[in-house]
Amino acid sequence: MSYTEIEPSTPVTAPATGLRTGALGFPALLAQSVALISPTMTAALIIPLAFSSAGSGTWMAYLFGTGMLLFVAYNLNQFARRSTSPGSMYAYIGRGLGPVSGVLSGWTLIWCYLFIGIAGMTGFTIFSREVLSLLGIHSAIPSVVFFVILGVAAWALAVKDVRLSSMLTLALEGISVVCILALAFVVVFAHGVHIDTDQLTLHGTSPRGMSLAVVACIFSLVGFESATALGGEARNPLRTIPRAVVWSLVIAGLFFVVMSYVEVYGTRNSSASLDTLAMPLNTLADLDNVGYFKLPIDLGAMISFFALSLSCLNAGARLIYPMARHSVFPAALGKVHAANATPAAALTGYIVLMVGVPALWSSQTDVLTIFNDAGTLAAFGFLLAYFMVVVAAPVYLRKLGALSRPAVVGSVLAFVFLLVPTVGSFYPLPPWPVDLFPYIFLTYLLIGAGWLWLAARRRPGILAEIEADLEAPA
Template sequence: MKKTEVSFRTLSLWQVIIIGVAYMTPMTVFDTFGIVSGVTEGRVPLAYLLALFAMLLTAISYARFSRVSDKPGSAYSYTAETCGPQAGFFVGWCALLDYILLPLINALLAGIYLEAVIPAVPYWAWVVLFTVLVTLINCFRINLLANLSLIFVFAPIVLMLLFVYLVIQGVGHDQGYNHVLTMAPLFNGNTEILPLIAGASILCFSFLGFDAVTTLSHETKDPKKTIPRAVIYTTLIGGVIFFTASWFIQLYFPSNVRFKDPDAALPEIVMYVGGALFQAVFLCAQIMNTFASGLATHASASRLMHIMGRDGIFHKGTLGQVHSKLGTPLYAVLGIGVICLLAIVLDLATVVSMISFGALIAFTAVNFSVFMKFYVHEKQRQGWNNKLKNLFLPLISVVAILCLWFNLEKSALLFGLAWLTVGIVIFIYKKLKKQNIVIGNAY
């Protein structure tokens, strides 16, 4: 069994990073720009910097824990290791909400985009086709997914670079190239901080890929060295992509005045900058980007479900097993595929409003787990270096996440609490069942 498990460790550092970046969906910066520009009053790049700072603090906690932990499973495993299996169950249950909704969102987006490009095919058929294809690829070795993710991430990034070039040419031609070097996209004279925090709270969830890579440690070469580096690099690479793209979009569109629909500004942004042909090509790249994100989010969700199944939270004989020939958690992959089919009957606004709760629970739990493991259990408290790493940084990270809690939508909070209630019922049921088995064996 041990030899079989080791033989599946094939992912390199850059393959893990590519999966993490694909999970982030880099082109989401175009989807959210109109919304965040309105919230921040034309300071999207600065909001991205604040979001990157908050997420880097939490990424450091993930990296530190993955360096010393033998277990994959992200916040679920880390919390269980430091705060006990009961706390781990509830954190894992809440995080699972976030993990299973992201593949569902990608199925929804794919259906919307593809129906817009080819309206003759109904929306539900595109959702089914997208889900079946993503599920089928995830059934095979993780290397196939990593290589496909590289292709589907690389092409949109090339188009983003072309977009930057067109912005520079457009601004330079209309206003002079000295306007390209302005700091206006970052500082436009507005100094209000609360709108920036509100914008950053929306953008933080673009960085979720760094969390997902920690679920891949059982399929990664030298995970204690590779995963921590992948966590930090994924966060930084995603931050650079988001900041650069938002800088040039903000340069071209200082405000939302030109947008007819700021909540769905992507088609207008690329039309203004590059014309109808560029818009069509860009929308095709957006579909590719959604496919890459669909592959990565499906993989991470199925891994977390498999890890929880292996630990007995779900059925060990199905979700807890790795297929002997494929080397993947086959039943967990198929389970996520079935959930993605709900995109046929759900709408995007409803699903997006549900996604924040689980991520915030996971981030808070991992930062607290770093404090518990290193400062409380291992008593690494001597000297300013230990105090900074094990007390102050986790504390600052928790405070940063609390700022996001205050900006959580009411619908996300209510749905998250309902999901947590279901988890409590399952926990009580499993506890009572275990007690009955013990009592039965005693007799």
């Protein structure tokens, strides 16, 4: 495999980044964000968690959560409509709050996409085993085998062609969503249309329960911003990226509202409560005597989780790549594949982490626990990154002389709304070891700050160079 390291002073026929510009249109960018949100993941595993708090109001919690994050998207798009670059959210926050905040936000998002990617790997493993079981193959294949298979396939696709890998994620997620919606149609319409009045009236739902459920709903929707990471390769990025950010949220949010209504309605007369079901979609298929849906749904979930990990790999590597070019990370991670114009070195380093971490973790616990814990760990990072971009937006607009009253109101509302899942993450105090997770994330942040301090000591002026590069016209 051949690589080309693109130095800032090296003339190139493509853009100075060395990546392939104009490769990704709106569908590919939408695919990136939708795949990272992973609608299948929520329908298959997370809605029961939200139901445990909100009960009949689960659909409303998802509607409210989607509305909350649209305010975050509004602030994010203040940047996306005006500038673009590889790893854009890192660049956005750097432009608003300075290079230190920018680097720490990039460091944070690397954490986020790593653990969401790990959740994708464990979800792939869970549903791969379920598919094998439905096919009559009962084999104790070690989890690490599934991790390696997914990792190698995702890496090969990501290095080969960013457009191919992005469009493939859309196709894979689309197949899975179609299978799930087909089951939902059977559940709702097979026995005549019956309105679930308990859900429409939010029967038995308390404000406290709704606030806790919103935490799970917000975590279902994180990842909508990941299209910004592909800013250096987008076609008409100032138009297509903002659209991808908003539409990924709207599409996923509406899907979650529909599926939460269906799952609550479909399991109402089940002997087991929805919040106790490990495979709620399979249970719905059995309850409605359409067991033949289980195989395509589980197969769809399996490939959806593959798409989730692939999208995390693409997004995470495109954060590492500009940070390596800015000398925050070793220069070797800033190398580009000579033929494919993809950040191959960053992709290689990131996939090693995405496979290695769960491989070691699985020696201590089961994959379902890893899935839950990885999602929780990622959530802390996403919340911090969203807070930073919400604060950075009005500062950035003020620098440009474009600050308006709606922009200030949008920033304040987004900040207040983000407090809901933040407080819900800490109160009531979660059980051990989840109560330690905030401190693990804080330790990671301190390591990042220490790493940046050492980089600045080794190369005085690095922060000024980063700031000058981020402030340069996109």
